[in-house]
Structure formats: C-alpha cells, structure tokens
Amino acid sequence: MSGSSFARKDRFLKEKRHDVYRENQKHSEPAKCPVCGCVFANGRWQWLDTDKHAAEVVCPACRRTADNCPAGEIELKGSFLVSHKEEIINLVRNTENQEKNLHPLERIMTVTDNGSSAKVTTTGIHVARRIGEALSKAFKGNLVLRYGNGEQSITAHWER
Numbered sequence: 001m002s003g004s005s006f007a008r009k010d011r012f013l014k015e016k017r018h019d020v021y022r023e024n025q026k027h028s029e030p031a032k033c034p035v036c037g038c039v040f041a042n043g044r045w046q047w048l049d050t051d052k053h054a055a056e057v058v059c060p061a062c063r064r065t066a067d068n069c070p071a072g073e074i075e076l077k078g079s080f081l082v083s084h085k086e087e088i089i090n091l092v093r094n095t096e097n098q099e100k101n102l103h104p105l106e107r108i109m110t111v112t113d114n115g116s117s118a119k120v121t122t123t124g125i126h127v128a129r130r131i132g133e134a135l136s137k138a139f140k141g142n143l144v145l146r147y148g149n150g151e152q153s154i155t156a157h158w159e160r
C-alpha cells in the first residue's frame with residue numbers, strides 16, 4: 001500500500017489503540033485476569049497461584065483477543081506448507097506454548113487455515129517473531145519479518 005490518507009489514518013488509529021494495551025499500567029496487586037487466570041504481581045503479568053484476594057482485571061492479551069486487535073500476524077504459504085500443514089501448525093503451537101509459559105502476554109489469538117495458505121495472529125510481537133524463526137529453522141523456506149508502529153507490531157511472511 002502507498003502512503004494514502006487511509007494508511008495514515010489507519011496507523012494513527014493503531015497507535016492510539018496500542019496505549020490501551022500497555023503492560024505497565026498501574027493495577028492494584030495482585031490482580032487476576034478472569035478470562036485466562038494470569039496474575040499481575042510485582043509489576044508484571046505472570047502465571048501464579050495466588051490465594052490472596054485479587055482484584056479482577058482483564059489482562060492486555062485477553063483484551064487484544066476480545067477486541068480482535070493482534071500485535072503480530074504471520075502469513076504462511078507455499079506448496080510445502082500445503083503438504084506439511086499439520087506438522088507446521090504443530091510447530092507453531094509448540095513454539096507458542098514455550099513462549100507463553102515464560103511470557104503470559106505472548107499468545108496466539110487465531111490460526112486460520114485458508115487451504116493454500118494459513119494465517120496466525122498473536123497478542124505480542126515476540127511470539128510472532130519466535131514462530132517465524134522456528135519455522136525457518138525447522139523447515140528452511142523464506143522468512144520476512146516487518147516491524148511497524150515503532151516495533152509495537154510485526155508482520156511475518158513465511159513461504160516454502
């Protein structure tokens with residue numbers, strides 16, 4: 001897309017929206033997300049068991065998912081993808097699980113199988129990059145990563 005007024009407006013909207021998902025907002029601690037159960041304590045979201053009475057605060061990852069506003073998008077295509085789709089999607093999911101265990105806000109939102117291509121959306125930029133790099137390492141192919149919004153969003157294309 002060229003730098004049309006539409007593109008500028010779109011970027012502006014995304015920047016405005018990003019503030020909504022900032023991770024360093026002040027919460028009372030501990031706070032627990034009623035959707036996914038992750039806990040905000042010591043200044044960050046983490047997977048914790050807490051017996052303390054926790055305030056209910058929907059975490060940024062669940063808010064992104066509810067708003068359908070991904071931080072990362074990965075487009076997968078190519079004939080190798082089509083013939084190895086299950087294996088490839090398994091790797092995508094396994095990579096997400098590893099990342100999500102360490103960083104609760106880094107998750108897959110959706111995996112869409114479009115037949116000759118597939119699309120994965122994520123709540124964070126790091127998990128999207130990790131997935132792209134895992135695909136590239138395991139299956140080779142061609143990986144292109146593009147950051148946007150001052151590295152607050154990412155689009156990955158992987159083709160083989």
Ligand SMILES: [Zn+2]
Pocket residue numbers: 033034035036037038058059060061062063
């Ligand atoms: Zn949550």
